[in-house]
Amino acid sequence: MANNKQYHVAVVGVTGAVGQKMLGMLEQIDFPVEKLYPLASKRSAGKTVTFKGESVEIIEATPDAFEGVDIALFSAGGSVSKQLAHEAVQRGAVVVDNTSAFRMDPEVPLVVPEVNPEDIQKHKGIIANPNCSTIQMVVALEPIRQKYGLNRVIVSTYQSVSGAGNDAVEELKDQSQALLNGEDPETNILPVKSEPNHYPIAFNALPQIDVFEDNHYTFEEMKMINETKKIMHDSELKVAATCVRLPFFYSHAESIYIEIDGDDISIEDLQNTLKDQPGVVLEDDINNQVYPTPLSAEGKTDVFVGRIRKDLDVANGFHFWVVSDNLLKGAAWNSVQIAQQLIQQPGGLK
Amino acid sequence: MANNKQYHVAVVGVTGAVGQKMLGMLEQIDFPVEKLYPLASKRSAGKTVTFKGESVEIIEATPDAFEGVDIALFSAGGSVSKQLAHEAVQRGAVVVDNTSAFRMDPEVPLVVPEVNPEDIQKHKGIIANPNCSTIQMVVALEPIRQKYGLNRVIVSTYQSVSGAGNDAVEELKDQSQALLNGEDPETNILPVKSEPNHYPIAFNALPQIDVFEDNHYTFEEMKMINETKKIMHDSELKVAATCVRLPFFYSHAESIYIEIDGDDISIEDLQNTLKDQPGVVLEDDINNQVYPTPLSAEGKTDVFVGRIRKDLDVANGFHFWVVSDNLLKGAAWNSVQIAQQLIQQPGGLK
Structure with missing residues (x-):
């Protein structure tokens, strides 16, 4: 990576099948995570996830939970994304959304890094991850x-x-x-x-x-x-x-x-x-x-x-x-690849 | 049925998945079976099958086992059909063959009764049952x-x-x-x-x-x-x-x-x-x-x-x-339907 910058990364829906794989992919490519924000529903708040060998407490996904977040990977269902993605963007995060909430929105790039990586740069805060299939x-x-x-x-x-x-x-x-x-x-x-x-x-x-x-x-x-x-x-x-x-x-x-x-x-x-x-x-x-x-x-x-x-x-x-x-290239890995390309852009994350 | 004629019916490969279903279909439509010839490999000879509540001894499928058979339903693999179907025909049987042995033979009709029942009448002793799919x-x-x-x-x-x-x-x-x-x-x-x-x-x-x-x-x-x-x-x-x-x-x-x-x-x-x-x-x-x-x-x-x-x-x-x-319409039922049409033809089985 061109710089040594570290990022505050939120994973929304961290207890789900895809959320768990997102943590695994971030670990596997040694993504420069300065601080992990494992977000989930109120029901899971207070439980923990393990990331890079450390136990991290799950926080309830509320608008304020995104304060300080640079990149937010969403995979908690379309209604959660509709409710919280713009809140995260307003607080300065770039959202990579793995639900169908924004995929067909003409303002939102829909990206597979092997196919249309150039579309990443057109984002206005949200980048959609396509359907697995x-x-x-x-x-x-x-x-x-x-x-x-x-x-x-x-x-x-x-x-x-x-x-x-x-x-x-x-x-x-x-x-x-x-x-x-x-x-x-x-x-x-x-x-x-x-x-x-x-x-x-x-x-x-x-x-x-x-x-x-x-x-x-x-x-x-x-x-x-x-x-x-x-x-x-x-x-x-x-x-x-x-x-x-x-x-x-x-x-x-x-x-x-x-x-x-x-x-x-x-x-x-x-x-x-x-x-x-x-x-x-x-x-x-x-x-x-x-x-x-x-x-x-x-x-x-x-x-x-x-x-x-x-x-x-x-x-x-x-x-x-x-x-x-389907959980890796079809979801978690594609989202993490998008995040990786975001931080590798000339000028870094913006 | 137009007449009360009863038939000598052989099922070749009677211990197999399709052979078993052939017996079931013959029973279900009360096919006019005067005598059942359950044929199989030497390994199964001497065992029995149950047909219409009676126990019938399995006979080894050899050329002479077809003596007296009117209709022979084959489902014991292509090599058995190639070896024995003509032997059965020579002994006077009409063969309905559920293997790929003769399907593409231009002399052999390939029949699905709902589609091309008229082809049954063109048979020269063997009628092929198509592949299940x-x-x-x-x-x-x-x-x-x-x-x-x-x-x-x-x-x-x-x-x-x-x-x-x-x-x-x-x-x-x-x-x-x-x-x-x-x-x-x-x-x-x-x-x-x-x-x-x-x-x-x-x-x-x-x-x-x-x-x-x-x-x-x-x-x-x-x-x-x-x-x-x-x-x-x-x-x-x-x-x-x-x-x-x-x-x-x-x-x-x-x-x-x-x-x-x-x-x-x-x-x-x-x-x-x-x-x-x-x-x-x-x-x-x-x-x-x-x-x-x-x-x-x-x-x-x-x-x-x-x-x-x-x-x-x-x-x-x-x-x-x-x-x-796949075992019924795809195999056993289609074969029994062909047999049923054979005996219902004007003039009966020929």
Whole structure:
């Protein structure tokens, strides 16, 4: 890092699945944290978190809790962000928000550092972190788009329960054990905690992530569609998504179809385009059964790409399979990367 | 049924996951079985199966075991079918083969009774039952194709372990319990028993079903592509598939994108087209979170369709979600339906 400045860093929602991973990522890259502000709901205030081997007391997330904070990483749900992000900005913090609260706000940059790092500089206090399933897709697509252009994306997702929080992780464990014991599973969380109906996720697949919109797409599907266009600055890009929750704990996988410019591109061309990109790991060797899976990607910060195939009918069409840890690159790591770029800007954090 | 004729019916591979379901389907529709021939490998000979409340001894599947058989339902793997199907035909049986051995043979009809029942009459002794993931897709697509035409299909599958046999079902149970106990899972069966590498399926997703072909598609993917064109008698139809094995026991689900003729078709038009079709059940009511899942389809013979959406960019494009029990409509029930149609033909079985 260019200077030795240390920062006051708040993590809002520090007890959640993503908040915990944010602490881990800050530690892992040795982010210059002078003082950590672990913020959470009143219920968790007074408990402690461990950061760099030290126990730090959790503070209730109130407007005044942001006094003195330089960078605030938010991941406590959209309503908390709507309530407190501007309060933090007013007190001088730059907010990196990992909820859907501001993502489509034209005044707020929506950033994946491998794709549109230049947008960070346009911030007016808040920078939005995209949805987990969007991030891993655009990281894999951007090198292809840069080299060959990109006209169309059709994605079907295979998403882990951790995207719905720690309660959903526990629910999958409990339901799995119940069904293995021949008992009826309790259903309280998935597909969407706030919705009237809950269905078993253990040994099942639920084609609903988040609530339904009027156009019959879910909000999760519309996030993938709208966020991809915003991040790539291409409102004409055709994007369609089907989002499905599945019984694994961590990582999301995606079956992606794309149409690019040019009809004489080979599988090897795409493999070569992806293999040396920052943040991308090519795992595509069918002769040795090499391809990414949710378990193989768990705990890693990269986006893994495999199963690259040429469409058999459409000359400019390709299919592939993308996997990444939804809590890391899909959330905590992307947020910490944004924070890292913020402090590395010429002139530092501003 | 038009006549009271009773038949000698062989089930080859009677101890397998599909063979067991074939017995169940024959019982359920009260198929006119005069004598059941439960055939299996030498290893199982002498054991018994229960059929209509009676215990019947399993016989080793040899050429002579087909003497006197009218209809032989094969589901013991492609090599057994290649070895014994013609032997059964030579001895006077009509074979309904649920393996990939003869599916693409131009002399062998490939039949889904809701789609191309007329092809049954073209048989020369063998009728092939399509791959499980193909069957449920074409049942859902055919009414749309009949009404609106069909130009393009892109499918991503969510397939249960029972498609890989009883061993894979046990492996998922054992691995799930091991992982819940914090132990390492044993990997012996999936993704493909005969391949060198095995990976955990519990709490994971494996983007490999069957072996890889030279074009980087798996054999399962190529089955979906080629069989769909053959069943629909449309070699020009564009079909692409990505097949993924997932940690649930029964039913396959599919995220399907189609392009039809005409760009002023509504979601309601497609719902109305599907809702009264034989073998199809529309479960598509987003206001009440109604959509099919693998658990909800388990044990049922229908194909369930939900999540119908219009593509947001391509006027003649639609997305939807199709689920069916892979061992029933995907295998045993489709085979028994073919047998049922065979004996109901004018003139009966011939």
